[in-house]
Amino acid sequence: MWKDIIVIQFSFEKYALGSCHNGGNSLRKGHNITIATSYKLSQPTTKFRHIFLKELADIFDNEKTNYFEYREHPYLQIYTYNSIGFLASEKIFQNSEFQQLLKFPEQFDLMIMEIVSTESLVYVAEHFKVPLITYTSVDASAWSNYLVGNPAPPSCTADVLSPYTNDMTFFQRLDNTILHILHELYLHFWTLPHHDKIAKQNFPGAPDISEYYQKSSLMLVNSDPSVCEPKPKVPGMIEIGGYHIKPLKPLPKDLEEMLNEAEHGVIYFSMGSNLRSKQMPERVLKLFLNAFSKLKETVLWKWEDEDLPGRPRNVIIKKWLPQNEILAHKNVKLFITHGGFHSTLETIYHGVPCLILPVFADQITNAVRAVRFGYAESINFNDLTPDEFERALGQLLRDSKYTQVAQERSRIMRDKPMSQKDTLTFWVDYVIRHKGAEHLKVKASLRLSWYQYILLDVIAFIIVSVLVIIFTLMYILKILKNVFSRNSLKDKNL
Incomplete structure (x- = not known):
């Protein structure tokens, strides 16, 4: 029914x-x-x-x-x-x-x-x-x-x-x-x-x-x-x-040819659907373009505009890209991402290491966790410098341990009943x-x-009980002290 x-x-x-x-x-x-x-x-x-x-x-x-x-x-x-x-x-x-x-x-x-x-x-x-x-x-x-x-x-x-x-x-x-x-x-x-x-x-x-x-x-x-x-x-x-994560669909012909023919591999760059790359500060844009111009890899960048002034020859821009299918391609070596949770799940599903540039909300926590697990490097977007970005980029591209960890995490994700x-x-x-x-x-x-869930009532009861016991004991001691003092004076008078 x-x-x-x-x-x-x-x-x-x-x-x-x-x-x-x-x-x-x-x-x-x-x-x-x-x-x-x-x-x-x-x-x-x-x-x-x-x-x-x-x-x-x-x-x-x-x-x-x-x-x-x-x-x-x-x-x-x-x-x-x-x-x-x-x-x-x-x-x-x-x-x-x-x-x-x-x-x-x-x-x-x-x-x-x-x-x-x-x-x-x-x-x-x-x-x-x-x-x-x-x-x-x-x-x-x-x-x-x-x-x-x-x-x-x-x-x-x-x-x-x-x-x-x-x-x-x-x-x-x-x-x-x-x-x-x-x-x-x-x-x-x-x-x-x-x-x-x-x-x-x-x-x-x-x-x-x-x-x-x-x-x-x-x-x-x-x-x-x-x-x-x-x-x-x-x-x-x-x-x-x-x-x-959906079953893979065929890639558009131009994208498939580009990915297949990329001699030195592909770096996929997307800041998600809410962070639009074309809105990023000019300083950061120049930083990216300069760093990418030094690479032998092809950079495939989700860029929401018709053109990207100063774009190096190895940088290809598209307003929209089928992220799931791109990350699944064998020639994709690295994913540069904002660290959104869905993007993090997709990159691990396909076993691709990533450079995370978190901006706000859970992206920062996702990045910290990914670095600790060992499949990513991270730089807060607002803290980007040319040296730090190029260092992280080079480390991820040279060291195979990031890919090995990402692929191990992928096996964990796929191993389900x-x-x-x-x-x-x-x-x-x-x-x-x-x-x-x-x-x-x-x-x-x-x-x-x-207040019951966090035990405030129990804590308050314990504190009050302890204070009552302390003050009661102090009161008893005070009475005993007075009694002993009076007895002592009587003994002296005798």
Whole structure:
């Protein structure tokens, strides 16, 4: 029996679970899919129902935003991403087609929703009276753990916004703990109250957000042991990292010829879909062009303009490039990337080492982790210098250990009992079959309030108990001292 599923995508990423490119393909087997997304279809489709969230698309228009100019400390990024989540949630509710969808609440069997400070949208599942599966486009993090009661001790679990691995020094653990506390404070004193207002504006009869925001039946986590450090995950967290990687398609003829004929190999250069290379500072552009002109390798660069002034002969530019197919080609020796999570998964899947130039958000953490694993070198984009860039480039091209590690990581990623797409499909069907899969929830954790979860009540009780015992002992000692003093005076008088 076919099931009806609604998918709501929030992310910057085109390859988020709800994207029409891949998520829909993974879910369509046996399902009727309605996808609400900020990405517009290039052509109409009858394969699924598509709701274009234009209001949301306008927020993430990378033609209007130069992400290379983004400068914020991780402490401030928590505020920024929460604010974006508020705005995105409001814009989704304002969409006329989405509003029309809400008028027919009995039409779905399941809802899948990406979660990044978008808790007010969780009530849509309550409105439809269906189980909810949440999805996060990165590994388990402060923005997802609390929804399913997943433990994340800051002593050994680096925050997604921090520039650390899980093996931290004292001061790194201190910094990471401050980030953890800030996430908790924002969540309970700002984020949830704000989303409660948004939900009640759109559903006047909605209860307090505390009654439903943790009702996720399952969380799909875009992580994989090949690129992520091991960390705690409750049974209701399922790893599907790499689900977006499609079977290879034939390369365009000109690209295939170029890749095949590159005598000294190819360096593939792409800063992803949100960071547009043509917007990078002139200083950095000249740095790249000068460094590439000294190479014997061919550089294939995703460049979103018609021309690149000063381009060396060994640099080939294209507005769009089939990244998956390029990374799979045997002549590709190196990937220069911003370190986005999907790009990291793809480069490891194909066993290609990389030079990561992170700009913001999880890109920095991804880069630190990749360097530690041994398949990458990294330089923060804002810290680029000619000497450092050429040193890292030369080291990656000369030393075969980076390729060996990348290929070993690729074997780890591919060694699974079933594909990530099949895993995704299985667990979606599992939640439907078991009517919400309540048995996977860590209910003891979810029932606790935030201060109980971090044991503030227990710590307070211990402190008060110790103080009571200390003061009681001091009082008894004081009484005994007075008694002994009086007895001593009596003895002297006698």
